[in-house]
Each structure stands twice: as structure tokens, then as C-alpha cells.
Amino acid sequence: MSGATTAAYLARRAAQKERVRILYRRALKDTLNWAVHRHLFYQDASDLREKFEANKHVEDLDTIDKMIAAGEATYNKWRHPDPYIVPWAPGGSKFTRNPVPPSGIEIVNKGLEDP
Amino acid sequence: MALRAAVLRHIRLPVQTLTAAGSRPQPQWSFLRLFSSHDDHLTKEEVIDRVLDVVKSFPKVDPSKVTADVHFQKDLGLDSLDTVEIVMALEEEFKLEIPDKEADKIDSCNLAIEYIYNHPMAG
Numbered sequence: 716m717s718g719a720t721t722a723a724y725l726a727r728r729a730a731q732k733e734r735v736r737i738l739y740r741r742a743l744k745d746t747l748n749w750a751v752h753r754h755l756f757y758q759d760a761s762d763l764r765e766k767f768e769a770n771k772h773v774e775d776l777d778t779i780d781k782m783i784a785a786g787e788a789t790y791n792k793w794r795h796p797d798p799y800i801v802p803w804a805p806g807g808s809k810f811t812r813n814p815v816p817p818s819g820i821e822i823v824n825k826g827l828e829d830p
Numbered sequence: 831m832a833l834r835a836a837v838l839r840h841i842r843l844p845v846q847t848l849t850a851a852g853s854r855p856q857p858q859w860s861f862l863r864l865f866s867s868h869d870d871h872l873t874k875e876e877v878i879d880r881v882l883d884v885v886k887s888f889p890k891v892d893p894s895k896v897t898a899d900v901h902f903q904k905d906l907g908l909d910s911l912d913t914v915e916i917v918m919a920l921e922e923e924f925k926l927e928i929p930d931k932e933a934d935k936i937d938s939c940n941l942a943i944e945y946i947y948n949h950p951m952a953g
Contacts, residue, residue, distance in 0.1 A: 732910065737930045740914045760915075767911060803951050804927035 727776055734783050739767055741790060748795035877947045881939060884923050888916060901938040913937065920946065925953040 742763055750756040773779055802809035878898050886893040891906055902908045902916060917933045920926075924946055928936075936942050946952050 733934060736910055736914050736934055739911050740918065740930060740933060743914065743918055764911065801925055801927040807927075 724776070731776070731779050731783060735767070735786075738783065738786050738790060739763075742786075745790065745793060745795055745798070748798045749793075871950075872947065872952055874943075874947055877943055877952070880923060881920065881943050881946065884919050885916060885939060888912075888919070897939070898943065899938070899940050903937065917942070924949075926951065 743760060746759045746763055747756055750759045770782055773782065800807040804810060882896055882898065885891060885900075886896050890908060890912060895906060900906060902913045903910065908916075913936070914933075917928065917936050920936075920942055921928055921933075926946070926949060928945070932945070936945060
């Protein structure tokens with residue numbers, strides 16, 4: 716690709732960097748799902764970090780795209796079937812457990828028939 | 831009797847007057863549990879303290895440089911992947927779930943504190 720830092724090149728690099736960050740974030744969370752015990756998690760997290768750091772100095776845009784695609788494929792292969800999601804977040808156990816009742820409804824006399 | 835008075839005079843505590851408008855004892859008595867669901871949002875000081883503790887305990891960070899308006903990449907010399915790790919540590923600390931796009935934008939302590947303070951479910 717062009718060696719000069721044109722705007723399109725920078726925009727593409729910025730988009731790639733964002734994809735890498737999001738991929739690293741998801742992979743780290745997935746590592747935490749698999750390796751629940753902290754000492755195992757730290758070990759696996761540093762291995763993951765090594766893998767990312769090894770490819771840090773690649774400059775060619777197409778190679779970077781291929782590497783990101785390969786990384787995302789690996790991530791999709793290793794996704795945990797039952798990930799930990801914070802309870803109130805979508806996918807968690809408390810999500811929409813107590814929904815807000817619809818507005819405009821008035822309960823008369825606590826729902827009892829006889830006053 | 832005089833001995834008793836002398837002993838009491840030594841161990842008497844000074845009277846503390848609350849500020850006007852009856853300030854709630856929130857920052858000092860952090861062990862005080864509030865069972866109302868309306869008032870138990872975190873105070874800004876608590877958020878700042880916990881965020882700074884998390885950032886200081888990161889192994890690649892020099893604790894003496896950490897203040898409340900420090901930028902992770904410019905001031906602390908961290909990588910973008912380190913920023914991702916710090917945001918994950920903050921998520922674990924406050925039991926939050928931050929969407930990926932939002933988490934990507936958190937770049938400094940300021941933004942982190944703002945986001946966490948304005949989040950309704952920050953624990």
C-alpha cells in the first residue's frame with residue numbers, strides 16, 4: 716500500500732486498531748470465562764497478550780486485515796457456551812425480571828372487589 | 831469522686847457539630863448500609879477512590895503518577911491493549927457491563943469516572 720500517510724490510510728489503520736482492541740477485549744473476557752481461577756486466568760491472559768504483541772509491528776494493511784480475520788475466527792471457535800454476564804445486562808439472569816409496569820394503569824382499591 | 835471527674839475530663843470526646851442542613855454521614859461511615867433503593871447510588875468520592883485504586887494496582891503503572899485526570903496513554907505511557915485491560919478491571923470492580931463501543935472510548939481516568947458515576951447500576 717502507499718507508504719505516505721494519506722487520510723484513507725490513516726482511517727483504515729484507525730479502523731483496524733479499533734477492531735483489534737475490541738477483539739482483545741472479547742478474547743480477554745472469554746479467557747476469564749474459561750479460566751475462572753485467577754492464577755490460571757493470569758497465565759492465559761499473559762499468553763493472549765504475547766500473541767497480540769508478537770504481531771504488533773506489522774505495517775502492511777492487507778496482512779493486518781488477514782490477521783484480524785484469523786483472530787476473530789479463533790475467537791468464534793473458542794467462545795464459551797455459558798459466559799458470565801452481569802445479571803442486569805441483556806443475557807443475564809435478572810434482565811427484564813421486574814419490568815416497569817405500563818403507564819396509565821390505575822389499580823383501584825388494591826385490586827379487591829369488596830371495599 | 832474527684833478522681834472520677836479527673837478521669838472523665840481526660841477521656842471526654844470533643845463535641846462535633848454537623849454542618850447545617852444535616853449532612854448525611856456518607857463518606858466517613860462507608861460501612862453504613864442503606865436499604866432504600868433511591869439513595870444508594872455511589873458518591874463521586876467513592877467512585878474516584880475506587881477507580882484510582884484499580885489504576886494504581888495495575889502492574890505496569892507507576893502509582894505516584896496517578897491522579898484523577900490522568901490519560902492512560904499520554905500520561906501513564908500505556909498501550910491501547912493496556913487501556914482495554916484497565917477498562918476490564920474497572921468493569922469487574924463495579925460489576926458493570928460496558929458495551930464494546932463505549933468501552934473503546936474510555937481513554938482516561940476522567941472519562942472512566944464520569945461513565946461510572948453516571949451509570950445507574952454501578953455497584
